[in-house]
Amino acid sequence: MSRDVTLLHPEVKSIIPKFLEECKKQGLIVKITDTLRNKQEQNDLYAQGRTKPGNIVTWVKYPYSNHNWGMAFDVCRDDGRGAYDDSDNWFFKVGEIAKKYDLSWGGDWQPQDKPHFELTKYGTTSYLVDKYGNFENFKKTWQQPEEEGYMFIERNYQYNDKIKSYVVINENGENYIKIRDLADLLNKNISYDNDSKITSLVDIIEEKPIMINNKEATIKCINSGGFNYMNAREIGEALGYDVGYNETIQKIFFKIKKSFIEKLKLFFK
Numbered sequence: 001m002s003r004d005v006t007l008l009h010p011e012v013k014s015i016i017p018k019f020l021e022e023c024k025k026q027g028l029i030v031k032i033t034d035t036l037r038n039k040q041e042q043n044d045l046y047a048q049g050r051t052k053p054g055n056i057v058t059w060v061k062y063p064y065s066n067h068n069w070g071m072a073f074d075v076c077r078d079d080g081r082g083a084y085d086d087s088d089n090w091f092f093k094v095g096e097i098a099k100k101y102d103l104s105w106g107g108d109w110q111p112q113d114k115p116h117f118e119l120t121k122y123g124t125t126s127y128l129v130d131k132y133g134n135f136e137n138f139k140k141t142w143q144q145p146e147e148e149g150y151m152f153i154e155r156n157y158q159y160n161d162k163i164k165s166y167v168v169i170n171e172n173g174e175n176y177i178k179i180r181d182l183a184d185l186l187n188k189n190i191s192y193d194n195d196s197k198i199t200s201l202v203d204i205i206e207e208k209p210i211m212i213n214n215k216e217a218t219i220k221c222i223n224s225g226g227f228n229y230m231n232a233r234e235i236g237e238a239l240g241y242d243v244g245y246n247e248t249i250q251k252i253f254f255k256i257k258k259s260f261i262e263k264l265k266l267f268f269k
Ligand SMILES: [Zn+2]
Pocket: 067, 072, 073, 074, 115, 116, 117
């Protein structure tokens, strides 16, 4: 089964980013879990809870689900609570937003299918079967909505262990990400210089507390690739070294502080 929204009908595809954005504005963090299903996938899912173990999750065999026609998608919540936790009427709230975008919500059906959303303006699945015979024929009729110009899609990006999804413009198979989102993904600060007209991404320098021999010190840090790179001079000094740069040998040196040696001498006297 696929989570790829680009497999869906262009109209559904163009609704999704707007719908997700509106949900986000209202504090509802929605994740797409399921989009297009082929015959095998639909019939395997139909078997679940019937001839195979599990709960019943679909009421129809292929090709009578809108998932088989690229007209439906399923969601769950992605806010750290249970994916299907509905104790705060979460799915109802998402359903209300979906209706503003002409989507039908499975929560209105009997029996309910709360995670399910679909666009029914092209007719019921029975109608689609009669008119087109199969999905491939229906797909040939798909056209990109003209007023859009671009296609907005959601894409997952990974930077080391961090995975985030952003809405990007997809044009001729190329994705265009907002530079602000890229900065967010890479943990960079973004700034724009009005005079030079240059947008720059710079590493975020943070101050990190660190304990050295039970004494706390604050060291400037750059987090890159999941590692904290500490300011070498500051960390060296906090550890009791003199830190400097030797021009002739072009090396950074760590040297035990004179005051420390004096103390040692006193100690050994
Ligand atoms: Zn569904």
